[in-house]
Amino acid sequence: MPDRIVGGKVILDQRKSISIEPIKEAAEPFLQRLYPGIWQQAESDIDQILRLMYDGVWRDYCDEIEADIHAFVDSHPVDEHRTEPAIKAWSQQCGEKLEGEYSQSYYRVAVHVGLVAYVNQMRELRRKMSCDQGWHRIVERFHDACALSTGFGFLGAHEKWGGLRITYRCDQVATEACREAERVAIEHAAVTCETCGQPGKLRQTAWRKTLCDEHAGSRYND
Numbered sequence: 558m559p560d561r562i563v564g565g566k567v568i569l570d571q572r573k574s575i576s577i578e579p580i581k582e583a584a585e586p587f588l589q590r591l592y593p594g595i596w597q598q599a600e601s602d603i604d605q606i607l608r609l610m611y612d613g614v615w616r617d618y619c620d621e622i623e624a625d626i627h628a629f630v631d632s633h634p635v636d637e638h639r640t641e642p643a644i645k646a647w648s649q650q651c652g653e654k655l656e657g658e659y660s661q662s663y664y665r666v667a668v669h670v671g672l673v674a675y676v677n678q679m680r681e682l683r684r685k686m687s688c689d690q691g692w693h694r695i696v697e698r699f700h701d702a703c704a705l706s707t708g709f710g711f712l713g714a715h716e717k718w719g720g721l722r723i724t725y726r727c728d729q730v731a732t733e734a735c736r737e738a739e740r741v742a743i744e745h746a747a748v749t750c751e752t753c754g755q756p757g758k759l760r761q762t763a764w765r766k767t768l769c770d771e772h773a774g775s776r777y778n779d
């Protein structure tokens with residue numbers, strides 16, 4: 558089992574980490590629930606066309622689908638705004654530039670179920686975060702940057718002395734890339750309000766917190 562990295566130091570760790578499936582695989586149960594007619598492995602050739610069309614858009618437009626998924630979660634950083642109606646409405650306006658009505662509608666199905674799957678995965682991840690929600694999207698981005706690295710497993714994220722700390726494990730070959738993603742996340746958190754995600758800075762009184770002017774209020778004068 559690869560070691561855990563905490564603040565740049567390698568520590569032996571036995572805790573269970575979260576490893577997340579690629580989006581297309583993770584979307585299967587949601588495809589089954591929301592679009593059973595596409596999901597089913599049909600007996601007849603004519604019915605299989607639906608499934609082939611769906612698999613085809615993932616094959617041809619995987620990067621675009623994932624970009625549309627990330628654009629939604631970036632603009633909805635707070636989990637309670639990531640509702641199923643909001644996700645569906647978002648998916649309906651994706652893929653506008655695609656040629657042909659059919660590929661457009663299958664593209665929208667892929668964004669819809671992919672997004673439901675991604676949001677569910679991130680809920681799982683958020684259970685391991687003990688920082689306020691203003692930093693949650695930063696940690697999600699860190700996770701996405703490292704998810705495909707060899708041996709990567711997310712262990713947790715927390716606030717300490719007003720800064721973000723992330724714990725994870727990965728194989729030695731991936732250490733450099735993961736540390737770089739960790740550095741980006743920590744730098745981003747240092748200028749982001751931990752409460753709301755708006756621009757913020759480190760405040761210091763009895764304790765340290767990174768907050769925007771509004772959430773710092775009168776308690777933190779610097």
Ligand SMILES: [Zn+2]
Pocket residue numbers: 750751752753754755757768769770771772
């Ligand atoms: Zn704030």
